[in-house]
Amino acid sequence: MKVKNLMTEELITIDKDQNLSDGLKLFRKHNISRLPVTNVNQENQKQLVGIVSERDIAAKLGSSKYENMPPSRFHISSVMVKDVISVPESMELVDVAKLMLDNGIGSVPVESDDVMVGIVSKADFLTLAVGKAFEKIAVEDVMSSDITSALPSDRIVHARRLMIDAKVGRVPVIDNDELVGMVTSKDLMRTFIDFRKNVPDKYQKSQIKEVLVEDVMSDNPRYVNKDMSIAEVANIMIETGFNGLPVVDNGVVVGIITQTDILRLISELES
Secondary structure (H helix, E strand, O other): OEHHHOOEOOOOOEEOOOEHHHHHHHHHHHOOOEEEEEEEOOOOOEEEEEEEEHHHHHHHHOOHHHOOOOHHHOEHHHHOEOOOOOEEOOOEHHHHHHHHHHHOOOEEEEEEOOEEEEEEEHHHHHHHHOOHHHHOOEHHHOOEOOOOOEOOOOEHHHHHHHHHHHOOOEEEEEEOOEEEEEEEHHHHHHHHHHHHHHOOHHHHHHHHHHOEHHHHOEEOOOOEOOOOEHHHHHHHHHHHOOOEEEEEEOOEEEEEEEHHHHHHHHHHHHO
């Protein structure tokens, strides 16, 4: 199957000179986590110049380099990734999946004759994991048991560092071996932005250390068990839009399963 058969053709893009708040509105309105970034060239055509994700924004807003910059000063060009990997619409899906896995990226723009015609993400690949072959594969065979987790009492700056170091977009929040919450890049991004808007500049450096994971995490998070099938999990992710789910067995978190894990499985089976 070619990537053109799976890609999303309805393109939601943002200009590199637009404000960060414009990007947030698009994330929320369309329930997406990544945006292709464009620039109008001399021929008055939109040219792909970058891509921006919630994870990129959370990472940069929480860094000391940007701590004194107000949100109004942030343009998309300040937080986007400039080295964009794109693929031709004729590329085989298995090759696209391998490209995404090898480069640790969540989506790739699709081009035809140097014009962007669509975008394909890990979420799009989930639709391939609901067939009978995936009903026979259990979560425990695919999940990652190497769990990066946070405590409710951890500072959000610590949670941000955990995510960056582990290259993940979400961490379970565990207290006394019990799953009590989930914190994601989206949670951190919104927290950092609201904090910058509401706290005077001179107090930000000290007060950001007082914001804890329990203040921003999602309570009563959705989870799955290790005996569920990959098809079931893929359906849950499609219905909820969740990128990853903790795996709980007898009340204990034993792993996490993400869209990346399912994409890797699809790549292996297709290969």
